Amino acid sequence: MNAAPQLLKRAGNMALSSNPTVADIDITTHGSDWLWAVFSVMATTGLLTMVWSLKVSRGERAFHYLSAAILATASVAYFSMASDLGATPVRVEFNNYGPALVDGQRPTRSIWYARYIDWTITTPLLLLEILLVSGLPLSTVFITIFFDLVMIITGLIGSLVESTYKWGFYTMGCVAMFYVFWVIYGPGLKSASHLGDDFKKAYLYSSLVLTILWTLYPVAWGLADGGNVISPDGEMVFYGVLDLLAKPVFALFHLFSLRRCNYSSLHLKSGKFSDYEDLSANHFRSMESGKAGEAGVAGNGVNGAGVNGNTVGSDTTGANVLHPAPATQMHNVTQ
Structure with missing residues (x-):
């Protein structure tokens, strides 16, 4: 009880x-x-x-x-x-x-x-x-x-x-x-x-x-x-x-x-990396491709832009050769 x-x-x-x-x-x-x-x-x-x-x-x-x-x-x-x-x-x-x-x-x-x-x-x-x-x-x-x-x-x-x-x-x-x-x-x-x-x-x-x-x-x-x-x-x-x-x-x-x-008007976006992980990865790959391209410019057998308008190429032996810019070549011809 x-x-x-x-x-x-x-x-x-x-x-x-x-x-x-x-x-x-x-x-x-x-x-x-x-x-x-x-x-x-x-x-x-x-x-x-x-x-x-x-x-x-x-x-x-x-x-x-x-x-x-x-x-x-x-x-x-x-x-x-x-x-x-x-x-x-x-x-x-x-x-x-x-x-x-x-x-x-x-x-x-x-x-x-x-x-x-x-x-x-x-x-x-x-x-x-x-x-x-x-x-x-x-x-x-x-x-x-x-x-x-x-x-x-x-x-x-x-x-x-x-x-x-x-x-x-x-x-x-x-x-x-x-x-x-x-x-x-x-x-x-x-x-x-x-x-x-x-x-x-x-x-x-x-x-x-x-x-x-x-x-x-x-x-x-x-x-x-x-x-x-x-x-x-x-x-x-x-x-x-x-x-x-x-x-x-x-x-x-x-x-x-x-x-x-x-x-979005407040610019308070949080979790940016996780929300844009794929975009960041693509951007990283693009940067790597760009760097590889720049390295290829100076490599053997690839022509590209050089310093002061000169071009980088290769000769018959495969060695890198710095060719004068077109304007410089024309100047040499006239002389």
């Missing part, structure tokens, strides 16, 4: 039992359940994206692989957080949520560094998904990705700081984010318009989706890591919804929006 309840209990979410919480203010089993659900969506969408890429020409899979890499990275991060791993305790600055004091000190709150590791990898890849459609020069792409990394790293440092100085890092991150937005809607949009209406629409719509979502991340940071206003479970729901929209939903939206675009 007691076997069934015990079996159900063992089949449930045991993450917090296996990996106990590390902070005074931390997630509950409900928060872990939500994180497992997000992990499942990330992993499933990533696998579907890889299957989808198999139906696309080998040289046109760059955006599919970018999306798959984003979703794979996010899956690892959410697996870690759902397992109650990848967090460290940091004392809160404000007592807006949780106990006022624990053992006479401000309580600690879990800061999920696994999330920041995820963002350090995925946000540059998300930017690449957009910027590669814009036709911007690589120098602009590189500096934009740099400021994106500044945005994430300053957020991580600020979340680990216990004093009010954390808001200085927060401000730096917001400034870096607005620079990224300026590139997207300034030079990026102008450059994308030169590629045609299809690319301009795909670029603009994808940019709008991503940047609107990104503006909400600093809000979530201020309510969670910064201000300790919402519970860790609420934090997970807030960030989880944003990540679902900014990663699997955005990835599928972006891939569908590019279906009408001429991929």
Whole structure:
């Protein structure tokens, strides 16, 4: 009679039992359940994206692989957080949520560094998904990705700081984010318009989706890591919804929006050797034939062009002889 309840209990979410919480203010089993659900969506969408890429020409899979890499990275991060791993305790600055004091000190709150590791990898890849459609020069792409990394790293440092100085890092991150937005809607949009209406629409719509979502991340940071206003479970729901929209939903939206675009216009052809192996082999054979022909020109018994208009031939003994050019011969006759 007691076997069934015990079996159900063992089949449930045991993450917090296996990996106990590390902070005074931390997630509950409900928060872990939500994180497992997000992990499942990330992993499933990533696998579907890889299957989808198999139906696309080998040289046109760059955006599919970018999306798959984003979703794979996010899956690892959410697996870690759902397992109650990848967090460290940091004392809160404000007592807006949780106990006022624990053992006479401000309580600690879990800061999920696994999330920041995820963002350090995925946000540059998300930017690449957009910027590669814009036709911007690589120098602009590189500096934009740099400021994106500044945005994430300053957020991580600020979340680990216990004093009010954390808001200085927060401000730096917001400034870096607005620079990224300026590139997207300034030079990026102008450059994308030169590629045609299809690319301009795909670029603009994808940019709008991503940047609107990104503006909400600093809000979530201020309510969670910064201000300790919402519970860790609420934090997970807030960030989880944003990540679902900014990663699997955005990835599928972006891939569908590019279906009408001429991929070759971006000059991103990948797998060139495998796609054009036969052509390369034919070209190699042609080069070898040309070299052989040039060698034959200087060989015995073959006439051909020589230096300064002279011709190369052979005499009756088979030795190479350099004959004067016709103009030189005529000059010798007149003399």
